[in-house]
Amino acid sequence: MSLKQLKPTESELEILRVLWERGEATVRDVHEELSKTKDAGYTTTLKLMQIMHEKGMVKRDESSKTHKYAPLLSREKTQKQFVGKMIDTLFQGSSSQLVMQALGNHKASKEELDEIQKLIDNLKQQ
């Protein structure tokens, strides 16, 4: 029953994105942030966050009237989970194919490329 297999939905990921960024946020914080790109009512966001709380994805500080939410899933674990799944179903198990896709279609700065190169050098040494 660990957190490992909790798989956030699309909307839950959007909320988590905000929580990861801020560390902690109220429903209104999150809702305002999401409103920039999406239009759903306040109670929709509220309900979603309540459900996430039930599922154990976020923790809730109820000490004041206005609850504060914080993520329980780490960004890293979640990234790992999704990347793994994606490599399996979409890239025939080959991480390098995913890498080529990502680098080929989405620009990265010279600095980022340098960093990746460093990582590759490291991996090759082992």
Place this chain on the structure above:
Amino acid sequence: MSLKQLKPTESELEILRVLWERGEATVRDVHEELSKTKDAGYTTTLKLMQIMHEKGMVKRDESSKTHKYAPLLSREKTQKQFVGKMIDTLFQGSSSQLVMQALGNHKASKEELDEIQKLIDNLKQQ
């Protein structure tokens, strides 16, 4: 109304995976392949593939009693779609972060690493 915005579900991706691999397959082919890792009845797979046909995700050759299905979404386009989405929602828009994640957690062979290195060299030149 292009194919661009068709977003395959989890189950649809599994079916597409088989179709991409084989180029063309019957419902039974697909179902047998999926049975290895999943247990759902034959008619479930059938229905799913019929719906995919309605949605325009696959084409269907009905010239013989046993229909043959083939993908209409390309693997590349679909990969691109999902990778893009993922970079946005999970990697703050940074492709290199996704790359680091993928390389860090999932082994790649020396040959693959070489290939990636070549790609990076190319990208740097521009």
Place this chain on the structure above:
DNA sequence: CATTGTATACGACTTGTTTCGTATCAAAAA
């Protein structure tokens, strides 16, 4: 104290996905 504004709780509706039972059809086997 009454009103207003801002919260949470909760139930219910809508839409989409997955599942499967059953009907039907056609070709191959008996």
Place this chain on the structure above:
DNA sequence: TTTTTGATACGAAACAAGTCGTATACAATG
């Protein structure tokens, strides 16, 4: 020709996600 086998079609149930209306609580303000 009758039966059996293997295929598609189709409807409906089960489930899940997302949406929102409304009830209710409470504190700040008038």
